[in-house]
Amino acid sequence: MIEGLKFREIDGERLIVAVVCDENKNVLMVAFMNEEALKKTLETGYMHYYSTSRKKLWKKGEESGNYQKLIKVYADCDKDCLLFIVKQHGNACHEGYYSCFHYKLENGKFVLTEEYYK
Amino acid sequence: MIEGLKFREIDGERLIVAVVCDENKNVLMVAFMNEEALKKTLETGYMHYYSTSRKKLWKKGEESGNYQKLIKVYADCDKDCLLFIVKQHGNACHEGYYSCFHYKLENGKFVLTEEYYK
Numbered sequence: 001m002i003e004g005l006k007f008r009e010i011d012g013e014r015l016i017v018a019v020v021c022d023e024n025k026n027v028l029m030v031a032f033m034n035e036e037a038l039k040k041t042l043e044t045g046y047m048h049y050y051s052t053s054r055k056k057l058w059k060k061g062e063e064s065g066n067y068q069k070l071i072k073v074y075a076d077c078d079k080d081c082l083l084f085i086v087k088q089h090g091n092a093c094h095e096g097y098y099s100c101f102h103y104k105l106e107n108g109k110f111v112l113t114e115e116y117y118k
Numbered sequence: 119m120i121e122g123l124k125f126r127e128i129d130g131e132r133l134i135v136a137v138v139c140d141e142n143k144n145v146l147m148v149a150f151m152n153e154e155a156l157k158k159t160l161e162t163g164y165m166h167y168y169s170t171s172r173k174k175l176w177k178k179g180e181e182s183g184n185y186q187k188l189i190k191v192y193a194d195c196d197k198d199c200l201l202f203i204v205k206q207h208g209n210a211c212h213e214g215y216y217s218c219f220h221y222k223l224e225n226g227k228f229v230l231t232e233e234y235y236k
Contacts, residue, residue, distance in 0.1 A: 025143035030199040076218035081148040105191035
C-alpha cells in the first residue's frame with residue numbers, strides 16, 4: 001500500500017478519513033476507507049468506501065448511479081487524512097442533495113440549507 | 119449539547135470529525151473534537167480540537183498564533199461530521215504551509231505540492 005499512511009481505530013476497524021470535494025472545491029461528503037477501499041479506489045478510478053454501519057466495502061454509486069470519478073488525491077501533513085477531488089455524477093448525498101453538508105447551525109440547531117455549495 | 123450529533127469511537131475516545139475550510143473553500147485541515155472541544159469552539163468563536171496523540175483539548179493557534187475564527191458551521195446528513203468555515207490567521211499547518219493538504223499522490227507516492235490551495 002502507500003507508504004506512511006496512518007489508519008486509525010475507528011468504531012473497531014482500521015480506517016482513514018476521506019474528505020471528498022468536487023472540482024469547484026465544494027466538500028461533497030466525508031467517509032471512511034479501509035485499506036481495501038483505498039486500493040479499489042486507486043485501481044478502478046472510482047470512489048470506494050468502508051461502511052461502518054454495514055461493515056463492508058461499498059462502491060459509491062453502485063446502487064444510486066451517483067458514482068464519483070477520481071481526479072486527484074491529496075494527503076495532509078500527518079498522513080492520517082485523505083482529500084479526494086472527484087467528478088460527481090448526480091448527487092453525492094443519498095437524501096437527494098448535491099452535497100451531504102446541507103445542514104447549517106443556527107441558534108444551536110441544525111437547519112436545512114443548501115447555501116454552502118450553491 | 120447539540121441534538122442528534124453522532125460521536126464515534128476513535129482511538130478510544132468519543133469524537134467527531136471536523137473538516138475546516140477557509141472562506142474560499144480551501145480545505146485547511148481535518149481534526150477531531152470531543153464534546154468539550156465543540157462546546158469551547160461554539161462558546162468562544164475560536165476553533166478548539168481534541169488531540170488524540172496528546173490526549174487533551176487544544177485551542178488552535180494557542181502556541182503558534184495561527185488561530186482560526188469561526189464563521190459558520192455545517193453538518194452532514196448523518197450528523198457524524200462537521201464542516202467549519204473559518205478565517206485562518208497565518209498558516210493552518212504546523213509545518214508552515216497554508217493548508218495541511220500539501221501532499222499529492224503521484225505514481226503511488228505522496229509528493230510535496232501546494233497546488234491544491236493556490
